[in-house]
Amino acid sequence: MSDETSRYSRREALKCMAYGGAGTLFMLVGGVFAPVDLATAAEDKPGPARVGKPLFVQISDTHIGFNKDANPDVSGTLTRTIDLVNGMAEQPALIIHTGDITHLSKPAEFDLAQQMLSRLRTTELHTVPGEHDTTDPTVTEYFNRFGKASANKGYYSFDHAGVHFIALINVLQFKPGGLGTLGSEQLAWVAADLKGRSASTPLVVFAHMPLWTIYEPWGWGTGDADQLMDQLRRFGSVTVLNGHIHQIVQKVEGNITLHTARSTAYPQPVAGEGAGPAPLKVPADQLPKMLGVTRVSVVKHPRSLALNDTTIA
């Protein structure tokens, strides 16, 4: 929608640049989830963000500890993200972090991340680990801090406002040469968790790595995700949220909407550009082309939601 793009003034564009990596706000509108870019949600004027009650904010890939050229100040960008969330007129009920909280799984990185996230006005925080959170040789740093919800298994579920949330871990059982893996034990747990649950229950499923194959050569996918999708398909509203790839990719499959979030730390190349998914160094004047906004419009006849991902270039 090019007419939409032209509505952005320079000032707004700069604001979007500043918060382009801020995260995604999820609104519950008539039982359907709609991602709204935080930069849009923060606008103090009537808009898509005013439709529905904010349920949660998804923050992803904060990579505390990263200090390379792509963003020498990831703490600064997370601080701005937190300020933005805290500044929202109506606070979300909970926050979801979809992993890569830290860059190198170091205790000091986890400590700093926890300290920073504790500034969120919304205190209910739910996390799943990314592969960057589980590189310590004993794989204990993440679980020592965030393992309680799952009894150190990494997967758990909870309910809020009639919505059933399922947190999954797909970064531990890597098969060499393959994709992320959920594993049979976790898949059996999901089956038990969903058994007897009404198909009208809205579901939110979140994990770090994409739960569908976006680009296999870079491992952007989960090898046994099909077995999960088979279990989700009977539900009327399923929202699957992931991080890992530091950019928005979305797919709708029947009643299942799959969406990846931006990072608060640095962008990554689109699938297949370059040797691998390394941090993407972006010249300042190119930044607007890399950072975009996701806006949600309400289509009245019939009433539904339309997503629009637009770059700010």
Added chain:
Amino acid sequence: MSLGRSRALLTLVSVAALWFVAPSSPSRAAPPDSTQIVIKDFSFTPNSLRVKAGATVTWVNKDDEPHNVVSDTGSFRSGAVDTDETYSFKLDKPGTYPYHCALHPRMVATIIVQ
């Protein structure tokens, strides 16, 4: 395991093993070229390395992205190896050691210990 900067590796070469006392470090420095594996552009080079039993293999990461080194069979597992950092492991037992990067599991390679 021993995770040191490349600076430490250079020191190791020049000062031998005077102070380098991680569990997997050798009692004497092995020829550095023959046992070094470079991680660059999301691949291990050489992809297949032959060493003698008792050799210490050192991986050095030349990418802007951290990697790690994880044995497929559980023989060794490094922590995150960030840019210009190294990881070393002493391989005593002859055999074939396939390994991968658990951050990017498409990255696979093999060491053959003779």
